[in-house]
Amino acid sequence: MAATEGDQFLKQATGPKTRGLLRVIILVLIAGAAVSSRLFSVIRFESIIHEFDPWFNFRATKYLVANGFYDFWDWFDDRTWHPLGRVTGGTLYPGLMVTSGVIYHFLRFLTLPVDIRNICVLLAPAFSGLTAFATYLLTNEMVSSPSAGLLAAAFMGITPGYISRSVAGSYDNEAIAIFLLVFTFFLWIKAVKLGSMFWGALTALFYGYMVSAWGGYVFITNLLPLHAFVLICMGRYSPRLYVSYTSWYALGTLASMQIPFVGFLPIRSSEHMSALGVFGLIQLVAFVEFVRAQLPSKQFQTLLRALVVLIFVVAVGGLVLLTVGGVIAPWTGRFYSLWDTGYAKIHIPIIASVSEHQPTAWPAFFFDLNLMIFLFPAGVYMCFRTLTDEQVFIVIYSVLASYFAGVMVRLMLTLTPIVCVAAAMAFSQILDTYLDAKTPKVDAKTAENGSSEPAKVAAAAVLSDGLRSTRNPLVGIYSYASRVTVVGFSAIYLLIFVLHCTWVTSNAYSSPSVVLASRLPDGSQHIIDDYREAYYWLRQNTPENAKIMSWWDYGYQIGGMADRPTLVDNNTWNNTHIATVGKAMSSKEEVSYPIMRQHEVDYVLVVFGGLLGYSGDDINKFLWMVRIAEGIWPEEVKERSFFTPRGEYRVDEGATDTMKNSLMYKMSYYNYNSLFPAGQAQDRVRNVRLPSEGPQLNVIDEAFTSENWIIRIYKVKDLDNFGRDHHSAVSFDKGHKKKRAAKRKGPKVLRVE
Amino acid sequence: MRSFPLLSSCVAALSSFASAELNHSQPLLSKQVLSGTFTPPQVFKNANLVRTTNLDKSYPRETINVIIENVDSKPQSEYYLPFESSLISNVGGFEAKDKKAPELGNFKVEVVEFDTESTTGFYLIHLPSPLAPKAQRTISITYSLLKSLSPVPAQISQADKQYLQYTFSAYTPSAYVTANQKTKLKFPNVDVPDYTTLPSELNAEKKTDPQRQGSTFTYGPYADIPAGASQPVTVRYESTKPVTHATLLERDIEISHWGGNLATEERYWLTNLGASLKTHFSRVEWQKSQYMNPPTTALKQINIPLAPGVLSPYFVDDIGNVSTSRFRPGARESTLELKPRYPIFGAWNYNFKIGWDAPLSTYLRKISGDSYILKVPFLEGPRMPEGVQYSRVNLRVILPEGATNVKFSTTVPLIDQSTTLHRTFMDTIGRTSLTLSAINLIDDFRDRDLIVTYDYPWTAGFRKPMVITLGMFALLAVVYVVGSVDTSIGKKKNA
Incomplete structure (x- = not known):
């Protein structure tokens, strides 16, 4: 803000070189601010990988660094999805890991001993600096005023909508994908403007990088054709558009097909068909244009137009037929849920169970974008006023991204760049108008119109003559008072924006969620580190190949921190396998035990927040397990039976028998009441008093419980030595008041691995 | 690149010659069959x-x-x-x-x-x-x-x-x-x-x-x-005490003349060789017993006394920082109190890494001209009444880049010694590092010293700034040359 003022101030006195230098300095400062505002979690906690998915990316990166690129490409991971395994190399987007790997090897080449973990933790902040720069470039293509670009870069640098996915430690695909998204758009705009094959090829190159980095590349795949299509429909076809689109599509599609996970999708799946269709269309249009140039006959032209429409209809019809015929892959469930927010809940509970796939709550827009959400429509409106080719792009992007952001919380991320650009355009318009120190000279023409009063002049600045306006309205402010007022308020808004962003970043987005922080009575910070305590216990004190069963949320973390094979993880590629785990968790012990034996489960891990009041625990997620299991075994697992007749979900005395007998319930509350005086056991999440008699476990043993009871690990018992079922074995042991027989029953003889 | 192994072997040969002159550098322990x-x-x-x-x-x-x-x-x-x-x-x-x-x-x-x-x-x-x-x-x-x-x-x-x-x-x-x-x-x-x-x-x-x-x-x-x-x-x-046993201790001591710093890092592979748990670990019982604090076979806390003046200690394991540690600096002795993530019962393992900085002046003295003498403890590590046993200790002393004529002496029985080069932080030839190995040590060896003498010419200290400066110049020159290459296909407008 102060920088823009300086820029304006210096405009008269200095040459373009000084301004260029200033701009560079400002951009570097913006990048610095962007990076440093993402370091809250490193300063508060430590350099640690956050949440769930990043742990997989981190593990994959370590694998890449340790084994080289080709092994990574062919990586078959037998330590997840036991016993199925996962073709990891072919089912991931390698861009993120390869980027970190390249950085790692570059630093090693300079003999800088940087830990791969630190590279992974700091990758997202580093790329956010680049994103700010890319936003600057993109905005500069839209408007003539350089201050808009700088403002957009500053907005992009600190807006919570983007920070939410790019704080230090949030080592996810989005960390680099947003930079690639914005930069690809910049290159596209540049290509469309110049009609240059070089820029088109660059667009394709970065598009290929984007494809290798994030599944959200489909957004680009559809947005660029849409832009081209709209331009053609507006009658703005030009050889520039032809050159840039065809060079992007041909090279970009080839590049995207190099990623094994994408493979032949660009020519087979419905999501990619619009790009192909527009590619065909643009050939036709080019042909028509060519013919028209040769034969300037109006009738012929009309005929050709009809032909174009016909071919288009035939093409779409063919597409539909191919889709129905099964040649082209039908839309995926995640795609359907983009159009019908209720779809996932009914058909694919596994997608609905992820919080970031929920529809966005309205306050989230203000929370993530603050004042930009008000400026955003103004910026889009300004684009409508001039409506050059690139501004059409802004309009399309805004409309699409707004819709998607409303459907899925996660897609707020794709909306953020365009909001920053549009808001910066609007804001810089205000500033440019009100910061100009010169008193406007009234043209004779304008004076004749009788609009000499300042108010009308000012009004003219805001109210333009509509879309086809060719006149430049006279813009200028006479009164210093109004200047000071408007500029002053703008400055205050910007300051509040910065405050808001910092507050949101610090409070909402900087928790690693692996480590929890609490305050001791004396105000000092106390770290609750139960996750790592239990994971490290597993890592150190269980056999290398002990299979851990847990709900899929913790799969990546167990793989990353405990380094033990898991049954299911956050990849969720096999719904049946997840449902199997769900069934084991939600059934009686007698039902669960065979399932666990069949899957060679050694340990079962549950998350229990009752002692600490940690609400993200497995009992609260339990209904999703039940629902997913019910989707596969509707006869055996029934969601209804977990609710009381009055429809309540209870864990206390009034819980249903199914609930009380489920393995999950038993594992969560086993032995819990012995912490309290008799009959006083309290669940601090659900805020209920638990039954005085705690649950009994027969087929599993408590193996480890973390300090605050957040993680509980159970060991699956071997078959009884005397061939009894576990229930009678346990009751025999109890009935005779003997000490329990040694749990270790010697070497396993039944199974040979 | 070719010259590095050659050079390192030269340095190694030199140092072994040199060490033969010192009275104690012959290992006290050798083996004949x-x-x-x-x-x-x-x-x-x-x-x-x-x-x-x-x-x-x-x-x-x-x-x-x-x-x-x-x-x-x-x-x-x-x-x-x-x-x-x-x-x-x-x-x-x-x-x-x-x-x-x-x-x-x-x-x-x-x-x-x-x-x-x-x-x-x-x-x-x-x-x-x-x-x-x-x-x-x-x-x-x-x-x-x-x-x-x-x-x-x-x-x-x-x-x-x-x-x-x-x-x-x-x-x-x-x-x-x-x-x-x-x-x-x-x-x-x-x-x-x-x-x-x-x-x-x-x-x-x-x-x-x-x-x-x-x-x-x-x-x-x-x-x-x-x-x-x-x-x-x-x-x-x-003996209701943990039987603490380190299968391996790796200890790195790194000397920086520029920073005036002696950085130590120790990596432990600990096991409790005591009786293992008959049933599984019960958190309830453990929490209840913590009020009375009875003797236990579990290793709950590790106290590591350090020299006074020690700075910025850290305690991490394979998956990150362990927040349950406390550092008590003191005039006579600093103490690092480590609490493992979980109590280490019999047959349980715990791997971790600790490290700290210390002012170099306490340990290093200039003897004459370019010669320096360094005196560091061979073994630091926990001091506990029940004792600690180490199956193997690998000590590595990383001297500054360009240090030559390395000699050492210690009273700890060694089984192996070597001098190699260690490249880090933009080194060109690599730092001379002295690696010493000993087996079957006990915590009584805490007060044994290792004395290392070496020559370090003052010109060697300027190698890195020179290399970095030249590197930057080279980079800028390359950028300039590449930037001035005309790659356009079409003809120039102002030709």
């Missing part, structure tokens, strides 16, 4: 032998004070001490010295072993001066036996007492005839439920062994025991 028919020549007699076995800590420490007499006709200087070959690999910190003249320092010792088939191995003690015929000399031999205590029962409940069992021979193993001997055992307490009773006929004073006196047991005296005789004895005593 003899043929299977070897028996030590019967040239000595043990006139009187007293062995004291201290079981206070989680490993037995033995001290043998013996008066040896030359019964041969020629002066002799090689004294053999036999061990069972299963035991000899666990003997740690073997040291022998003259009891009457400790100022002579430790004698040179060697491990002598038969082919793998043999059941006996020997430690060979070289007396500094040959013992004349009929002359006597009192020598004091100390060593510890690592991993020689086994918990009986091997599995206990979380709150149970732990009993350790120690098996040894009432007759001190000797390669020579022993005229008179006895063995004293010191237990940590009086709770010794099981011990082997020896009939009174064996005893020279016709007493039934052992003779108990508080927590001390005495076996003997026994008269005229022939060479190689043995009388197995097993004792089992209460």
Whole structure:
């Protein structure tokens, strides 16, 4: 803000070189601010990988660094999805890991001993600096005023909508994908403007990088054709558009097909068909244009137009037929849920169970974008006023991204760049108008119109003559008072924006969620580190190949921190396998035990927040397990039976028998009441008093419980030595008041691995 | 790139030459393998032998004070001490010295072993001066036996007492005839439920062994025991303490002349060799017991005393920072109190890494011109009443880039030493690093020093700034050249 003022101030006195230098300095400062505002979690906690998915990316990166690129490409991971395994190399987007790997090897080449973990933790902040720069470039293509670009870069640098996915430690695909998204758009705009094959090829190159980095590349795949299509429909076809689109599509599609996970999708799946269709269309249009140039006959032209429409209809019809015929892959469930927010809940509970796939709550827009959400429509409106080719792009992007952001919380991320650009355009318009120190000279023409009063002049600045306006309205402010007022308020808004962003970043987005922080009575910070305590216990004190069963949320973390094979993880590629785990968790012990034996489960891990009041625990997620299991075994697992007749979900005395007998319930509350005086056991999440008699476990043993009871690990018992079922074995042991027989029953003889 | 290995081998060769000049740089411990028919020549007699076995800590420490007499006709200087070959690999910190003249320092010792088939191995003690015929000399031999205590029962409940069992021979193993001997055992307490009773006929004073006196047991005296005789004895005593054992300790000491800093990093692979849990770990029981704080076999806390002036310590493990540590700086001694993520019960493992910085001036002195002398502790690590045993310690001293003529001396028995190059932080030729390995150490070696001398010309300190400056210039030049290349295909507009 102060920088823009300086820029304006210096405009008269200095040459373009000084301004260029200033701009560079400002951009570097913006990048610095962007990076440093993402370091809250490193300063508060430590350099640690956050949440769930990043742990997989981190593990994959370590694998890449340790084994080289080709092994990574062919990586078959037998330590997840036991016993199925996962073709990891072919089912991931390698861009993120390869980027970190390249950085790692570059630093090693300079003999800088940087830990791969630190590279992974700091990758997202580093790329956010680049994103700010890319936003600057993109905005500069839209408007003539350089201050808009700088403002957009500053907005992009600190807006919570983007920070939410790019704080230090949030080592996810989005960390680099947003930079690639914005930069690809910049290159596209540049290509469309110049009609240059070089820029088109660059667009394709970065598009290929984007494809290798994030599944959200489909957004680009559809947005660029849409832009081209709209331009053609507006009658703005030009050889520039032809050159840039065809060079992007041909090279970009080839590049995207190099990623094994994408493979032949660009020519087979419905999501990619619009790009192909527009590619065909643009050939036709080019042909028509060519013919028209040769034969300037109006009738012929009309005929050709009809032909174009016909071919288009035939093409779409063919597409539909191919889709129905099964040649082209039908839309995926995640795609359907983009159009019908209720779809996932009914058909694919596994997608609905992820919080970031929920529809966005309205306050989230203000929370993530603050004042930009008000400026955003103004910026889009300004684009409508001039409506050059690139501004059409802004309009399309805004409309699409707004819709998607409303459907899925996660897609707020794709909306953020365009909001920053549009808001910066609007804001810089205000500033440019009100910061100009010169008193406007009234043209004779304008004076004749009788609009000499300042108010009308000012009004003219805001109210333009509509879309086809060719006149430049006279813009200028006479009164210093109004200047000071408007500029002053703008400055205050910007300051509040910065405050808001910092507050949101610090409070909402900087928790690693692996480590929890609490305050001791004396105000000092106390770290609750139960996750790592239990994971490290597993890592150190269980056999290398002990299979851990847990709900899929913790799969990546167990793989990353405990380094033990898991049954299911956050990849969720096999719904049946997840449902199997769900069934084991939600059934009686007698039902669960065979399932666990069949899957060679050694340990079962549950998350229990009752002692600490940690609400993200497995009992609260339990209904999703039940629902997913019910989707596969509707006869055996029934969601209804977990609710009381009055429809309540209870864990206390009034819980249903199914609930009380489920393995999950038993594992969560086993032995819990012995912490309290008799009959006083309290669940601090659900805020209920638990039954005085705690649950009994027969087929599993408590193996480890973390300090605050957040993680509980159970060991699956071997078959009884005397061939009894576990229930009678346990009751025999109890009935005779003997000490329990040694749990270790010697070497396993039944199974040979 | 080719010249680096060559250079490193040169440096290594140089340093090995150089170290030969220093008195102690010959390792005190070496190993020779003899043929299977070897028996030590019967040239000595043990006139009187007293062995004291201290079981206070989680490993037995033995001290043998013996008066040896030359019964041969020629002066002799090689004294053999036999061990069972299963035991000899666990003997740690073997040291022998003259009891009457400790100022002579430790004698040179060697491990002598038969082919793998043999059941006996020997430690060979070289007396500094040959013992004349009929002359006597009192020598004091100390060593510890690592991993020689086994918990009986091997599995206990979380709150149970732990009993350790120690098996040894009432007759001190000797390669020579022993005229008179006895063995004293010191237990940590009086709770010794099981011990082997020896009939009174064996005893020279016709007493039934052992003779108990508080927590001390005495076996003997026994008269005229022939060479190689043995009388197995097993004792089992209460010791509800963790048996802390580090399978490996890697210790890096890095010196920075520019930063005036001595950075230490230690990586531990810890195991508790105590009795394992009969049932699984119960958090409820553990939390309840924490109010009373009874003795336990679990390792709850590790206290590491450090030198004063230590800065910025850290405690991390494979998956990140462990927040449950506390650092207490002090004028006389700083203490690093580490709490592992979970209590380490018997058979549980815990790997971790700690590190800290310290001002270099405390450890490094300039002796003359470009020569420096460095004095650092060979071993730091935990100080706990129950003791810590280390199976292997690898110490690496990373000297500044360009340090030459490296010599060292230490009283710790080493098994391996080498000088290599270590490249880090934009080094061009790499830093000279001295790697020393020792096996079977115990925490008593904490106060042993390592003294390293090396030459470091002042010009070497400017190598890195020069290299970085040149690198930057080169980079800018390349950027300039590349930037001025015209790659456009079309013709220039202003041509």
